[in-house]
Amino acid sequence: MLGSRVPLRSDNCALLFHRLREGVLTLDPAVEGMRRPIDGTVVWGALMESGMTEGTATVVSLADGTTSLYTSAGGGLVGGGAHRVVVAATRHFLSVVGAHLDTFGEDSERAPVPESGRVTFRALTYVGRRYLDLSEKDLCEPGHAFSALYQAGHEVVARLRLVNARD
Structure with a gap:
């Protein structure tokens, strides 16, 4: 079982999304x-994080295997870390983020969600938070310098959906 499909459908969807997101962005890895x-x-x-006209979708991948997907419009998947295929995708995504880290800029304290049509990658590091904001359209172009990053993130989503469909 994936853990749980979170039915966030309520008037408080956006608030819950932002609380979950803020919780991850302010985690202390040592704790x-x-x-x-x-x-x-x-x-x-x-x-x-993918910006869409109807809101934002955020994929969270942590080194301990914790893997989740939250959406500001309602819904999400949590508990992916209980499945080896999801953890493998998460670890690969973290590795690809690490390989591109020198191209990321220093993230702001505010860490805004991306605008529609944009994808923001956030690296949570032992020395601070970094980010990279790109056009989703550009990321879909063959041979784009950051397409491996985009593909690795989407592989996490695909694995989350796969194990959710089996449960």
Whole structure:
């Protein structure tokens, strides 16, 4: 079982979405048991946020395997970390984020959600938060410099949906 499909359909969908998102953005990895590994890994979490006309979808991937999808319009999937196929996709996504980290800028304290048609990647690192904001249309172009990042994030979503469909 995936954990749970979260029916966030209510007048408070956007508020709940922002609370969940803020909770992830302000996590202390050490408190959560994600101590910095000796192998030099810097990224302990990542978000892929897609701006759409009807709101925002946020994929959360953490080094401990925690994997979730939240939407501001209502709905989401949590508990993906209980499934090996999801954890494998999450770890790959974190690795790809780490490989592109030098192209990310320093994130603001506010960390706004992306505008419609934009995708924002957020890297949660042991030395602070970083971000990269790109056009979704551009990311879909073959050979785009960041298409691997986009594909890795979408693989997490695909795996979440796969295990949810089986449950």
